[in-house]
Amino acid sequence: MRRVTMHALYAGPERAVAAGQTAEFADEEAARLVGGGFGVYADEARRKEPADQAADKPVEKMTVAELQAYATARGIDLGDAKTKAEVLAVVVAAVEAAREAEAEA
Structure with a gap:
C-alpha cells in the first residue's frame, strides 16, 4: 500500500x-x-507540482488535469464543470474576475 x-x-x-x-x-x-x-x-519529496508547471503554459493549452490542478492550487471552485470547455470557462472567468478586483483595489 x-x-x-x-x-x-x-x-x-x-x-x-x-x-x-x-x-x-x-x-x-x-x-x-x-x-x-x-x-x-505522499512519502517522497515533492518536485515541481503540475499546477506550477502548467502556470508556464497558457490556460487554453492545458489539459483537463492541468486545469483542475491549476484551479485547485488557486482555490477556484469548478462546481459541476467536467469537460475541458466547461473547466476552461470557469478558470478563465475566475482569473478575469481576480484581475478586475486587483485593478479596482
Whole structure:
C-alpha cells in the first residue's frame, strides 16, 4: 500500500478522493496514478507540482488535469464543470474576475 496525494479528483468503485487529499492505494493503483500525473507519492519529496508547471503554459493549452490542478492550487471552485470547455470557462472567468478586483483595489 502507498499513500498518494492527488492532483485531480479520483473516483473509484469504492471511494472518491478530492484533489489535494492524500489517500492510501494498492501499489499497482498508486503507481498508475503517479505515473499518469494524477498525484504524487505522499512519502517522497515533492518536485515541481503540475499546477506550477502548467502556470508556464497558457490556460487554453492545458489539459483537463492541468486545469483542475491549476484551479485547485488557486482555490477556484469548478462546481459541476467536467469537460475541458466547461473547466476552461470557469478558470478563465475566475482569473478575469481576480484581475478586475486587483485593478479596482
